[in-house]
Amino acid sequence: MMIRYWQPFKELETLRRQMDQVFDELSSQAGDPSTNSWNPAVELIDAGDNLIFRALLPGISAQDIDVHVTRDAISLSGERKPLHNGNNVNSLHSEFRYGKFQRVLNLPFPVQNDKVQADYRDGILTLTLPKVEAVRNRVVKINLGELPSSGESKALDTSSKVA
Known part of the structure; x- marks a missing residue:
């Protein structure tokens, strides 16, 4: 028999994200189509010392994209x-979404917004966001030295080296 542990906070966070998506979709459909008619798909990846942000923006030139990165959020x-755009063009069927968009994504960790690297290729915007030094995962090696085999207690040498 496999034992599964219930993690209510993880499930509540998942539920919150799903509810946010539902309300974002409803607000974009009910809003003024000239101000916000669609939202690009985005993803955020924790890659150790960096966060990787990607946005799907097919068919949009780089001149039509505005990105602002603060310490705690990304505005796209x-x-x-x-x-x-011609007058004699009659669209018979279209599922493409046109118009303005705006996304603001809060970041789970503070980033160094003055060292962000951007790449826009094949309709995918990729931002590499270095985390601030305080939240980076550090590997610390603890030197235990030679511990006596008898019952004596010896103070541990915890001089650490950052790898």
Whole structure:
């Protein structure tokens, strides 16, 4: 028999994220279509000393994207313009979403916003966000030295070296 531990806070956090997505979708559909008609898909990855942020922005030129990174959040905005701007073009069916967009994503860790690296290739915006020194995972080697085999207690040498 396998024992599973119930983690209510993890489940509540998942539920909160799902509810946020539902309300974000409802607000974007009910809002003024000229101000916010769609939201690009984004992902955030913890890669050790960095956070990796990616946004799917196909069909948008780099000049139409505006990115602001603070210590605690990323603000992404821009506009996807229709490819057919002529007067004699009649769209018969389209599931593409056009118009302005804006996303603000709160970061789980503070980042060094003056050292952000950006790459925009094939419609994918990638930001590499270095974490501040205080929240980086550090590997610390503890030198135990030679411990006596008898019952004597000896103070441990905890001089640490950052790897």
